[in-house]
Amino acid sequence: MDSISGNRRFWNQISGAYQQKHDARIGATPRLWGTYAIPDTHLRVLGDVTGKRVLELGCGAGQWSRALAAEGASVVGFDLSEEQLAAAARAMGTARYPLVQGAAEHLPFAAGSFDLVFCDYGGLSWAPPHLAVPQAARVLRRGGRLVFNVASPWFEACYDEAAGRATTTLRQDYFGLDTIDEDQGAVSYQLTYGDWIRVLRGAGLVIDDLIEPRPAPEAANGYNKTDPPDWAHHWPAEALWVTHKP
Template sequence: MDSIPANRQYWNQISRGYQHEHDPQIGAAPRLWGMYSIPDAHLHALGDVKGKRVLELGCGAGQWSRSLAAEGATVVGLDLSEAQLAAAARAMGAARYPLVQGAAELLPFAAGSFDLVFCDHGGLSWAPPHLAVPQAARVLRRGGRLVFNTASPWFEVCYDEDARRVTTTLHHDYFGLNTIAEDQGAASYQLTYGDWIKTLRGAGLIIDDLIEPRPDPGTPNGYNETDPPDWARHWPAEMLWITHKP
């Protein structure tokens, strides 16, 4: 949990610039997944949320949370960064929902509090999975679902740190995936496919599906440079896990 202070400081510092750059894309329409803004209507990951109690891990400026609140969900948005939460509060609009400052690896909620816990490159990308996944499972009710999207291990091992882009060359050890050093001392996290399965099963979750979102031809990556530009048409850039608590 040593990454919590550095990650909080990092997101406080970049929040304004991040939202200025990305909100026009991710805030433009509801339920857009990942780096390529693929609609949930195409992937069928979340389903109907009306009347359900929903927790978003790493809500940022609340683009997902306010959309689900408008659909009739009882949403709680959690984020480590007070700057991100302030952005969510400013953008909240008519569909209001509570905002909580906290870390995905130390959730401040009672067991069985939620029907759905989810994130899109949020808490399960910026917290150690071996700590955060059991926390998510703990706060789910029986039959509740954990749905989350992260970068694919393929994307991580092909990332060229010097060029700051993803290429067709392997640059990192697949079996060494764990903590990924980010700017300003922050850290994100990644596991091999096998370790993700062990972590999810170890938390008592059933894996229902693993979607590897494939963007349509010509869809731009809103966050990273890739070489070639259609990299994600050939290899999985992201993985969307769908699980439930039996």
């Protein structure tokens, strides 16, 4: 299905409230992964980006892009929402980098343009993976990496929509994971682990690692409610994929 127009409208409508709620946490420290804000210094995923050409696929207000640009990367911030890009432009500061509007399903970049394509949720949560992953692979140079963090399929399978939280009960059909109806006609996407592997390999990528970040029992989730509160200490809430283009 075509989710571009609905998702663009959704993020344009919620951008201001989203940044007001989350920007202080996201922007407080560089390189924080996921809903539990786990530092990249703990996960050791991105490494040194100095001098590398980097595409953030769904940059939002640019907190990640801003940090990597300050480290010496040549970053392009890419997002579907003009309101999110406007927030990124306002917060850019001295580490300047280009901002491009578009859909992850149709990347407007030449093949082999980037050393690293990455997102923390972003483009690979809000675009059909079977379309967006091949596009990301296309714009990578040989040896370049695609690194992305998404919700774990088990978190989605245990999410109780009526209660608005993840629980210890399976609520959704794991094998039925595909599109998730969000508010205001928007659509996000989720795959089983097997389907993620098939999509990544089908795009010609090599899977180097699958990290399932495990927050401390007392760690707070800044986006979702869970029952029990330390749900993600016991079961994977997120999946951080590390791949490269041979």
